[in-house]
Amino acid sequence: MSFMQINDLKVHYPVRGGFFNTVIDQVLAVDGISMEFERGKAYGLVGESGCGKSTTGKALIGLEKITNGSIIYEGENVTNKRRSRKSSFNRDVQMIFQDAHSSLNPRKRVKDIIAEPIRNFLSLTPKEEERKISELLEIVGMPEDAKFKYPHEFSGGQKQRLGIARAIATNPKLIIADEPVSALDLSVQAQVLNFMKDIQNEFGLSYLFISHDLGVVKHMCDHISIMYKGRFVETGSKEDIYTNPQHIYTKRLLSAIPEVSPVGREERKRERIRVEQHYQAEHKNYFDENERVFDLLPVSNTHYVAATSQVKEVL
C-alpha cells in the first residue's frame, strides 16, 4: 500500500509581457503527473534537462508552488502545505541536492548543518543531539572530527555524504534525490550510489531518484517514469522500461545510452538511426498537434505509456 500519492500535479509559471506586463502565457513546467510511493522502494524520474523532473521534485518538497493537483500523504492532503510545520510530512520527506557544495551553508560548521533538522523536528538535549550527530557521521562514514570543520574542507563525495547525513537525520520515509551524483567523479558516483542503497536497506527508505542518467537510474530504482515536456511518456517497473520500452521517446533515450566498449559500435549506430527514423515516422501517434504528450494508458498493471488509443490497440 502506498503511503503517498500524487494526483495530476501541475506546476505552471506565468509568462509576463505585453504593454501592461500582464500574464500572456504559461510555461507548463509540470503538466499533470501522478505517482504513488510505497515503503522501501526507489522511484526513478528520468528525462532530458528542462523536462520538468527537478521541478517535480521541488514541488513535492514544497520549494515550488503547485498550481494544480494534490499530494496526499498518509491520507492527508498536504498540497502546498509543506511549510506548515505541524504535519509529519515535513519530517518524513527529505531531499538531497544535486550540488552538494552549494547545499551546505559555507558559513556553518558541519555540526550545525547536520543539527538543523534535528533542532527543527526532534527535541533533544544538547548531549543527545551531539550523540545523534556523531551517529549520523558514522553512518555516512565520516570521521568524528568532521563535526568541527567547514564544508569547503571536504571533497565533493564527502559533501554529498554530509548532505545525506542531514537528510536522514530525522528518519524520513522518502528522500527526494535530485541528481545526487551528477556533479561527482564517476568513481565517487558509484561509491555514493552504493552507499545510498545501503542506507535504503538499513532504514527502509523510499527514494525518488531524479536523474538524466538512465544507467544510474537502472542501478538504483525499482520503478521508473520517463518525463518529457512536463508529462510522463511512460512509467513502469525497471524491467518494463528497459526490456519492453513502448514510447518512441523512451526508445530513443535508451538507444542513446553510451557504451564504453568498442565492440558493436557500428551495430549500435545503425540501431540509433533506426530508432530515429521510427521516431520521426511514428511521431503523430505519440504527440498531439501541440507537441503535447498524450495521457497515459495502461499496457500492463505496472506499465503505462502515453499514446493514442490506436497505438495501444496495436500493442
Next chain:
Amino acid sequence: MKKSKWLLFAALFSLLLVLAACSGKEDGTATEEPADTDTEEQAEGAEETTEDSSELFEVSVTNEGEAIEGGILQVGMVKDEPFQGIFNWELYEDAYDSELMSWTSNALFETDGDFMLTDEGIASLDVDQENNKATVKIREGVKWSDGTPLTIEDVILPYHIIGHKDYTGVRYDTQFQNIIGAEEYHAGTAETISGLKKIDDLTLEISFKQLSPSIFYGGDGLWTYAAPVHQVGDIPVAELIESDAVRKNPITLGAFKIDKIVPGESVSYVKNEHYWKGEPKLDGVVVKVVPSSSVSVAIASGDYDLVTSFNATKMEEIQDLENINILGRPELYYSYVGFKVGKFDTTQNKVVTDMENSKMGSQELRQAMGFALDIEQVSEVFYNNLRERANSLIPPVFESFYDGELNGYTYDPEKAEALLDEAGFVDVDGDGIREDQNGEKLEIKLAAMSGDATQEEIIAFYLQNWADVGLNVVLSTGRLIEFNAFYDMVQADDPEIDMFMGAWGTGTNPSPSGLYGEADQYNFSRYTSDVLQSAVVAIDSPESFDTDFRAEQFKIFQEHLEEVATTIPMQFRYEIFPVNKRVKNYNIDYADATEIHEIELVADKPVAN
C-alpha cells in the same frame, strides 16, 4: 610606491599654501592689531575730503586727476542671487531693482537732508492743508529718454496702475486709499480716480480724504514717479509686469537709459541725451551682480568703480586697500530686541497688552536684559564700529526728531544684576541661574534670525551676556530662525517666543505708525498704552504740520518706550560704499548726493590694488 602619494599630497598642500600666501602681506599680523582700529584713518587716504567730524566716515570723495572724456562707470551690486529685473516704480518689489532703476530714475521730486520733498526736481508740490488738496506741477521741456515730452498724463498714469483691480503689488494700501476715489476705481465702479484733477498740461490737483505731514515725505497717497503713457499706457495692467516695457526697454527720465540687460546678472546703461539737467559726462554705466563671497577680492582687483549693498561685516576685508576710498553714511535702520507682553486680537484687530500674565511682564527684567547686552563690544569687534549702540527707536539721521539725550541701555551688568535682585529675580536653588519672582525656574525663549556665521557668533555672545547676569535664555526652536519663518512666528505670537531680535528699515519717513500703534499687526511686542497711542496718533495728525509739535510727540514716543523697555533699540548702522580712486567725485550725503550725470572718471580703467 609611497613616493608618488606624498608627491601628490605635497602638491595639494602647496596649492593651499600658495592660496594662503597670495592673500596678503600682513598675514599673521592682522589679528594682533588692536581690534579698535580707528576706521577714520582709512578715509584720509583720499586726497581731498569734506570734513564732518560727527561722522565716522567721509560722505564724499574727490580724487585728483584730469577727467577723461566719457568713460563707462563699473558698478558692482552685492547680491547672491540674480536680480529680479522689474524696472517699473509701480511694480518693483526689492531694493536691488530700485537701485538698478536709480540710474534711470523716473522720480519727479528731489529731497532735502530731512527727506522732505523739494521743488528742485522735475515737479513741485503745493499742499493745501485746509482743503486736503495737493497740487503737483511739472517743469516744462522735460523729455523722456526717447525724446517724447513729459506731460501731466504721465504723472496721472501711475495712480491708475496702482489703483487698478488687476494690480498685484503692495502699493495699493491704506495710504493710497487716502486719495478720494481710489477705492471706487479699485472696485471697478469708477473709470478713473475722481480725486485726480488735471488742471492743465503741466498741473495736477489731487484731493485726499485727510492730510498729514507725511505728504511732505511723499506719503499720504502721493505718488512721486511718472510713467510713460506713450509706452505703457496701452498695456493692460495685468500684463504690464511681464511686458518688454518693464523688463527690457523701459523709457525713463533719468540721466541714463537702459541699453542692454543680461537677465539677472547685469545691466548696461548709456547716457540719456535728453536728460533735463543736461547731458551726463559719462558715456554709460554697467551694473553687475557680484556674489558677496567674492566682492572684496573683486574690489581689490579693480573690477569696480563703485560697489553698492556692501555688507559692513566685510569691512575688514577691504579696509586696507589702497585703490579705493570708503564712504559711509548712517542708514535708515535700527535693530532692536522686543519682548512679548501681549497678544494681537485678530477679531478686534488690535493689540491687547497683558503685562500680568506675560513671562516678560516685569519692566525691571526687560531693562536688566537691555543693560546686560554688551552691544558695544559686538559693534567694535564684528562691525568695526560700522554699527553702534542705538539709544533710540528713531535713527539719528532724522535730526529733527531724534532724541540724542536718551541714554539708552548701555552695557552695565552690575546695574542689570541690581535691577534683577530688586525685582525679585534671584537664584534660589544656587545653580547660578536666577529663578523668577515666585522662585520658579525661568527659561526665556529668544527668537533670532539666521544670517551669516557672524550673526551666529553674535547671538551666542548675547546669550552668554545674559547667562553672565544669571538669566537662562535659550533659542526658540533650538536654532536661529530663517527670515520667513521668523516673521511668521513673531507675527503669530507663537508661544515658543518670549522675546525676539528684529530690525526695521525706517524708510524716509520715521513715523512710528504701523509699528507701535494699537491696531498695528507689526507692533510685534504687543505693547500699547494711552501715552504711546496718543503720541503715535499725534505724530501723523494734522497738528503735526507744526514741526515743533511733531518733534515733541516723537520725543514722548521715544522716552516712553525707553522707560517701559518693551522694545529696546540695539544698533544703528552705517552703510559703506567702496569707491575706486578712478572716480573723480562722489558724494553719498542724503542732503547733497552726487548728481549722477556729473560723475567723472580720471582713468581708463579702475585702479587695482
Next chain:
Amino acid sequence: MWKTIVRRFLIMIPQLFVLSVIIFVLAKFMPGDPFTGLITPQTDPARIAELTEKAGLNDPVHMQYLRWMGNAFQGDFGLSYTYKRDVGALIGERALNTFWLSLLSVILLYALAIPLGILAGRYQNSRLDKTIVLYSFVTYAIPTFVLALVFLFLFGYQLRWFPTSGSVDIKTQVGTLGYYWDRFYHILLPSITYAILGTTGIIQYLRSEIIDAKSMDYVRTARSKGIPMRKVYSKHIFRNSLLPIAAFLGFTITGLLGGSIFIETIFGYPGMGQLFVSSISSRDYSVITALVMLFGFLALLGSLLSDIIMSIVDPRIRIE
C-alpha cells in the same frame, strides 16, 4: 524597445505624481509665504493679507494642489512670486544655462575619468594605478564647495584666468562668435571644477571592469593567439569595459543636478541649482515645486537613457 520606452514613460507618471504631492505638501509646510518677505514698516498688513488671499494661499492645501495640478497639466506652472514671471519661462532660461554647464562638465568629466580609469586598470597595482586611486579618493573626500572656492579664488581672482561670476559679459553682442566664446569662457572654470571632483565613480568602476576583463576568457584567448597586448587592450578590453560606462550617464546627470546647487551658487552662475536655493529662502512655491518636478523628471529620464544606451551597446541587457 519602443514599447518598453513608452511603458517606462507611463511608469514615470505615478512616480512624478507622488513626488508632486510630497513636494507640494512640504512646500506648504514651510513657515512663511512669498509675501512675508515684503514686510517693511511701510507695507500695509491689510494689503499683504489681500494679496495672500488673492493668490489662493489661504485655501486648503488639497484645493491648492488640485488647482496647481490642473494648471500644470496645461503647461502652466504659475507665476514666480519673486520674479513675477511665468515659471516655465524663468526655469527655461535657467535650465538652458544649467544645460550648457552640465554638458561641458560631462564632456570634461569623461575626458578626464576614462583615460585615468583605463590606465589604473591596465597597470593595476603599479605606482601609476596607486596614484590614480589616491587621486580619486582625494577628490571624493574634498567637499565640492571647498575646491570650488579655492579654484575661484586662485584661478579667478589671484591669477585672473577666468571670469568669476555670471554667464556672459554684457559687452558682447548676442549672436556673434565672441558672445558664444564668452559664454563658453564663463562655464569653463565651474565645469573643470566639477569634472575634477566627479571622477571617482567612473575611475573606480572602469578600473575594476578592466581588471575583471583581463582575466576573462576572451582576453586570454586573444593573448594566446599572440595578439600583442596593446591590440588586446584597444580591440577587446577597452571596448568591452567602456560600454558599461554608459550606465553611468544616468547617475552622472543626477549627480550633476545635485552638484549644480553648489557649483552655481559659488560661481554666481544663474542656473537651476542657484534658482532653487534662492527660491527656498524666498518661499517661491511655484518655482520650488516646478524645479523639484523638473529635476525628478530629468533624473528619471537619465536613468532611462542609461538603460537605453546599455541595451544598445550590450544586447544581452534587455530593459525590463
Next chain:
Amino acid sequence: MAKKNEKNSNVNHVNSPPTGLQVIFREFMKDKLAMFSLVVLVAVIIGIFFWAYFMIDQQQLMRVSLRDKFAAPGDKFLLGADQGGKDIIGQIVVGAKNSMLIAISITLITGIFGILVGLLCGYFGGWIDNMFMRIIDFFITIPSLMLIIVFITVVPKYTVGAFILIMSLFLWTSTARLVRSKALSESRRDYVHASKTLGTNDFVIIVREILPNLSSIIIVEMTLNFAGNVGIETGLSYLGFGLPLSTPSLGTLVSNANNPLVLQQYWWVWLPASLFILFMMLGINYVGQALRRAADSRQRLG
C-alpha cells in the same frame, strides 16, 4: 579522546571560513597602507572620543570671546581661534566626535533598515519585493538633496536627532538595493532550499543562513556609507542647512572657508578641519578598498 577533539578543533579553527575575518585579516596584512589606515583610524577615533568626553568642557569651549577673534595659532590657542574667539583644536575634536557620531548613527539606521528591507525583498520576493522596489526606485530618482533642504526648512525643532532622521530617510535605499540583489541570489542557492526542506522557518533562514553569507558585502557597504555620511553634513553646512550653532561640527568649520578673508588669511579656521576630513576619508576608503578586495576574490591580493 576528548583532548584530541579539542586539539583538532583548534587546528581547524585556523583555516576555517574561507570568506570570513581571516581573509580580511590576510588582505590587511598584504596591504600595508590599508593596515596603517586601519590602525590610525582606530587610534584617532578612540583618541577623539576620549579627548572629547574627558578633556573638553563643551560649554567652556563654545564660549564666545570676542577679543580673541581669529587669534592666530600660538600659545593661547594651539591652532588659533575662529571668529567667535573659540579654540579651533577643541572644536575639531568635539566636531569630529559629533560628525562621527552622526555618521555612525546614520550608517547604522540606514544600514539596519536597508538590510532588513533588502533581506525581506530578496528572500520573499512577490508583492513585498514589488512594493519596496517601487519605493526604492522612487527614492533613487527624486532629487534628494533638494528634498532634504526642504525638509530641513520644514522641521519645527531642528536638532541633531532630526538631522539624522532626515538624512536616514533618504539614504537607506542603496543599501537595501544591494542587499536585496545579494539576498536574491543567495536565496536561490541550494543551502537555502535545503534549510527550507529541513523545516527551518523563514526568519531563521534569513538571519542564520543568508545574513552570515552577506556579512562581508555588508561590511564593505557600511564602511563606504560611513565615509559618505561624514562628508554629507559638510555640504549642507555650507548651504546654510547644517547643524545648529551650539553643536560644533567639522562641516561648520569647513564652511567658514566661504568667507574669502578666512579662506585666505585665517587658514587655521578651515584648513585643519578640511585636512582632517580628507585624511579620515582617505583612511576609510583604503580600509574599505581592502575589505572590498576581501569580499571579491578576483581582486584579492593574497
